[in-house]
Amino acid sequence: MPISMNFSLKRKARLCAVILFLLLLAAAIASMCLGASGLSPRELWQAVREGVDSPAARILLYIRLPRTLAALLSGAALAVSGVILQGVLLNPLASPNIVGVNAGAGFATLLCACFFPAAATFLPAAAFLGALAASLLILLLAGRMGASRLTVVLAGVAVNAILSAGTDLVTTLEPEATLGMSAFMVGGFSGVSAARVYTAAAYIAPALLLALLTADRLDILGLGDEVAQSIGLRVRRARVGQLMLASVLAGAAISFSGLLGFVGLIVPHALRRLTGGENRTLLPLSMLGGALFVLVCDTIARTAFAPYEVPVGILLALLGGPFFIWLLLRQRKGGRG
Amino acid sequence: MIQLKNMSFGYGETPLFNGLTCAFEDGKLTCVVGPNGSGKSTCLKLCARLLRPGAGEIAVDGRPASAYDARAFARALAFLPQSRPLPAITVRSLVSHGRFAYLGLSHRLRPADEEAVESALRKTGMLDCAARELRTLSGGQRQKAYLAMLIAQGAQNLLLDEPMTYLDVRHQLELLELLHALRDAGKCVVMVVHDLALACEEGDRALLLHEGAPLYDGPAAALLASGCVETAFGVRPRPGGVRFERA
Numbered sequence: 001m002p003i004s005m006n007f008s009l010k011r012k013a014r015l016c017a018v019i020l021f022l023l024l025l026a027a028a029i030a031s032m033c034l035g036a037s038g039l040s041p042r043e044l045w046q047a048v049r050e051g052v053d054s055p056a057a058r059i060l061l062y063i064r065l066p067r068t069l070a071a072l073l074s075g076a077a078l079a080v081s082g083v084i085l086q087g088v089l090l091n092p093l094a095s096p097n098i099v100g101v102n103a104g105a106g107f108a109t110l111l112c113a114c115f116f117p118a119a120a121t122f123l124p125a126a127a128f129l130g131a132l133a134a135s136l137l138i139l140l141l142a143g144r145m146g147a148s149r150l151t152v153v154l155a156g157v158a159v160n161a162i163l164s165a166g167t168d169l170v171t172t173l174e175p176e177a178t179l180g181m182s183a184f185m186v187g188g189f190s191g192v193s194a195a196r197v198y199t200a201a202a203y204i205a206p207a208l209l210l211a212l213l214t215a216d217r218l219d220i221l222g223l224g225d226e227v228a229q230s231i232g233l234r235v236r237r238a239r240v241g242q243l244m245l246a247s248v249l250a251g252a253a254i255s256f257s258g259l260l261g262f263v264g265l266i267v268p269h270a271l272r273r274l275t276g277g278e279n280r281t282l283l284p285l286s287m288l289g290g291a292l293f294v295l296v297c298d299t300i301a302r303t304a305f306a307p308y309e310v311p312v313g314i315l316l317a318l319l320g321g322p323f324f325i326w327l328l329l330r331q332r333k334g335g336r337g
Numbered sequence: 338m339i340q341l342k343n344m345s346f347g348y349g350e351t352p353l354f355n356g357l358t359c360a361f362e363d364g365k366l367t368c369v370v371g372p373n374g375s376g377k378s379t380c381l382k383l384c385a386r387l388l389r390p391g392a393g394e395i396a397v398d399g400r401p402a403s404a405y406d407a408r409a410f411a412r413a414l415a416f417l418p419q420s421r422p423l424p425a426i427t428v429r430s431l432v433s434h435g436r437f438a439y440l441g442l443s444h445r446l447r448p449a450d451e452e453a454v455e456s457a458l459r460k461t462g463m464l465d466c467a468a469r470e471l472r473t474l475s476g477g478q479r480q481k482a483y484l485a486m487l488i489a490q491g492a493q494n495l496l497l498d499e500p501m502t503y504l505d506v507r508h509q510l511e512l513l514e515l516l517h518a519l520r521d522a523g524k525c526v527v528m529v530v531h532d533l534a535l536a537c538e539e540g541d542r543a544l545l546l547h548e549g550a551p552l553y554d555g556p557a558a559a560l561l562a563s564g565c566v567e568t569a570f571g572v573r574p575r576p577g578g579v580r581f582e583r584a
Contacts, residue, residue: 090422216444219426220434226418230385231490232411232438276470277425 013281016274020288024072027292031068031299032060036306066194071295071312073197074189074253075263077204079290080211081253082264083283084246085135087218088239089142091152092269093327096131096250097261097320099152100159104134105247105254107163107170110181114174120196124203127251134159135243187258187313189298196256203252211245211283218242218279260294260313262320267293269327338363338525339384339414339494344393346383353379354549356393363493366520367527368540368557372569375546377529378419381496384527385416398493411438415492417483419499419529428474428482429467432457435489457489461515477508484515495519497528501535506581513539534578537561545569 033039039047039056047057082095089099096102108130112123141155171181183190217238220228229235254260267290268282275281297319298312339361346354353376361367361384369377382388384395386402395402397413405413415435424431435457436450446454458464461481471479480500487495497516501509513535520526520541530536536543540557545565553565560566567573 213444216434216437219424219430220437222422222424222426223431223434224418224421224424226382226385226387226416227421229387229407230411230414230416230418231435231486232408234407276427278427278430280430 013275013285016271016285017288020285020292024288024292024295027295027299028068028072031071031295032064034299034303035059035064062194066192066197067189067298068295069201070189070192070197070256071298072291073201073204074257074260075267075290075292075294076208076287077249077253077290078260078263079267079286079293080208080283081246081249082290083268083279083286084211084218084242084249085264086268087221087279088242088246089138089152090222091142093150093153093265093324094138094156095262095265095268096246097259098160098265098324099138099156100134100163101131101138101247101250102254102259102261103160103163103167104130104132105251106130106184106259107167108133108251109184109255110167110170113181114170121199123196123255124200124252127255128203128248129251130163131247131251131254132244134163135247136240139239139243183311184258186311187254187260187316188301188311189257190302190309190311192256200252200256203248207245207248207252208287211249212287214238214242214245215280215283218283222279258311258313260316262316262323263290263294265327266320266323269323338396338398339527340394340396341380341384342394342396344383344395345391346379346388347391348379352391352549354383354390357550359544359551359554361494361525361527362542363525364520364523365525365541366516366539367525367542367544368536369527369529369544369546370531370533370536370560371546371552375569376549377546378498380546381416381498381527381529382418384494385414385496386410387416387418408438411490411492413492414494414496415487415490416496417487417498417500419502421483423472425470425472427468427470428463428485429454429458431471431482432463432467432485432489435486435491438490453489453491457485460488460518461485462511477504477511480504480508480512481515484512488515488519494525495527497526499529499531501528501530501532509535510581510583533561533566534574534580538580 029041033041033044037059043056047054047060051057078096085094085096085099086092105127108126109123112119112126137159138152138155142152217233220233221238225235268286271282271285271289275285297315301310301312301315341357341359344354344357345352369380371377379388383390433446433454436446436453439450458467461484463481463485466474466478471482474482500512504512516526537557537560543553543557543560544551545553545560547569552569553560553563561574
C-alpha cells in the first residue's frame with residue numbers, strides 16, 4: 001500500500017534515529033570508560049556522583065570528557081558539512097576533504113596558530129574563513145565548468161593542491177612556530193585541550209541547529225535553480241548561506257581535530273542507502289551517525305594498539321580512501337550516488 | 338493576469354524582443370506557439386522573473402513583477418520549466434515544496450498547507466503514488482507530480498514550458514484536462530506547445546511568436562485560418578486533421 005509505504009519510510013527514519021542515539025549513548029559511555037587507566041561503568045557512575053575529588057573523576061573531567069566531546073562534535077559537524085556540500089553542489093562525491101574545504105580550514109588554522117599564537121579563541125573563526133574561501137571557490141569553479149560530478153572533484157583536487165602548497169610553505173618557512181603541527185595534519189584528538197573544544201562548540205552548536213532548521217532548502221535546491229526560484233526560494237542567497245554553514249561546521253571541527261577526512265563522505269552515503277536521499281531526513285541522521293562514527297573510530301584508534309595511540313585521522317583515511325574509490329567506480333557504472 | 342508592455346530582451350548582443358506587448362488573461366488557457374528560437378520559453382522565463390528584461394514592464398495581477406518579494410511572487414505566479422534535474426525525493430515531498438512560499442520560520446507545514454498538498458495530490462490523481470520516489474515514475478506521472486506541486490503553490494498565474502513534450506497521447510489528454518480545470522477555476526494558464534493542432538483545439542487563446550514579435554494574438558480556434566502559421570513555419574494544415582478524446 002502506497003500510503004503505508006510512506007508511513008514506513010518515515011518510521012524507518014525514526015527507528016534509525018532512535019537506534020543511532022542509543023548506540024551513541026553506549027559508545028559515549030564506552031569511550032569514557034576505556035583507556036590507559038580503565039574505569040568500569042560503576043566507577044564512572046561513582047565519579048559522576050562523588051564529584052571532582054576522586055582520581056577517577058579527574059580523569060573523566062580533564063581527559064575523557066573533552067576527548068569524547070571532541071569526537072562527538074567533530075563527527076557531527078563534519079558529517080553535516082558533507083550533507084550540505086553534497087546538496088549545494090548537487091554532487092554526491094562532494095565532501096569537505098575532497099573539495100578542499102578541509103584544506104582551506106587547515107591552512108587558515110595554521111596561519112593563525114603560527115602568526116597569532118595568542119589568539120586561540122579565534123582559531124575556529126580563522127578556520128571558518130579558510131573553509132569558506134575554499135567552498136566559494138569550488139562553487140565558482142563548478143558554476144563555470146558545468147558542475148559535472150567528476151569536474152567538481154577535479155576542481156577540488158586543484159584547490160587542495162594549492163592550499164597544501166601554502167601549508168607546506170608555512171611549515172617550511174616557520175619550522176619553530178609550526179612544530180607539533182604534524183599531528184594536526186593527520187587529524188586526531190590526542191591531547192585535545194578542553195578549552196579549544198568548548199570554544200569550537202560555541203560555533204558548532206548554533207550552526208548545527210540552523211542546518212537542521214533549513215535542511216528543506218537543500219532539498220529545494222535539488223529541484224534545480226528554475227524550479228527552486230519559482231517556488232519562492234532566493235537561490236543564490238540560499239546556496240551561499242548553506243555553504244557558510246558547511247564552512248562554519250567544517251572549520252570549527254578542524255580547528256581542534258586537525259584534518260580529519262572522509263567523515264562527510266562515508267556517513268551521509270551509508271545513511272542515504274538506508275533512508276533515501278531527502279536531506280530533511282538525512283541531515284539529522286547524519287548528525288547522529290557522524291558523531292557515532294568518529295567516536296567509535298577514535299575509541300578503537302586509541303585503545304586497540306595500546307600502549308600506542310593511532311591518530312584517528314589515519315584510521316579514517318584507511319577506511320575512507322577505499323570507500324571513495326568504490327563510489328567512483330559506482331558512478332562510472334552510472335549507478336546513482 | 339500577466340501584462341507585458343514594450344518589453345525588450347536579448348541574449349548578449351543580439352536582441353530577441355524589441356518592444357513586445359501582450360497579455361495573458363485570467364480564466365483562459367493561452368498557448369504560446371512559434372518556431373524554435375522564436376522566444377517562447379524566453380517570454381515565459383521573463384514573466385517568471387528568471388530572466389531580467391532589458392527594458393519595458395511586466396505586471397502580474399496588476400502589480401509590477403519587480404515589486405514582489407520572492408515569496409509573494411511565488412504565491413502569485415508559478416512556473417514549470419521544461420528541463421529539470423531528477424531529485425531523489427518522494428512525490429509527496431515534491432508537492433509539499435510547492436508550499437515553501439507559505440511556510441513560517443519553523444518550516445513546518447501547517448494544517449492549511451497539508452490540506453493544499455492533499456488536495457493537489459487528489460486533483461492530479463497522484464494520491465496513490467504519493468509515497469513513491471519521483472525517479473521510479475514514468476515521464477507522464479512525473480509531469481503530473483510537478484503539476485501537483487504547481488497546484489499546491491496556489492498561484493493565480495501558471496506558466497508551463499512545453500509540458501506536453503515526451504508525453505504519450507493519453508497523458509497529454511490527462512494533463513490538458515487538469516489545465517482546463519484550472520482555467521475553469523479562473524486561473525491564468527499559459528503553456529508553450531509545439532503541437533499546433535493541440536493549441537488550436539484545446540487552447541482558448543493563441544500567441545504566435547515569430548522573430549521576437551507576436552505575429553498572431555487572438556482566439557486559438559482562428560489561428561489556422563489566419564494564415565500566420567504559413568508565414569511563421571512555411572506549412573499549412575492538411576484537410577481533415579485528427580485529434581483524440583477519451584474512449
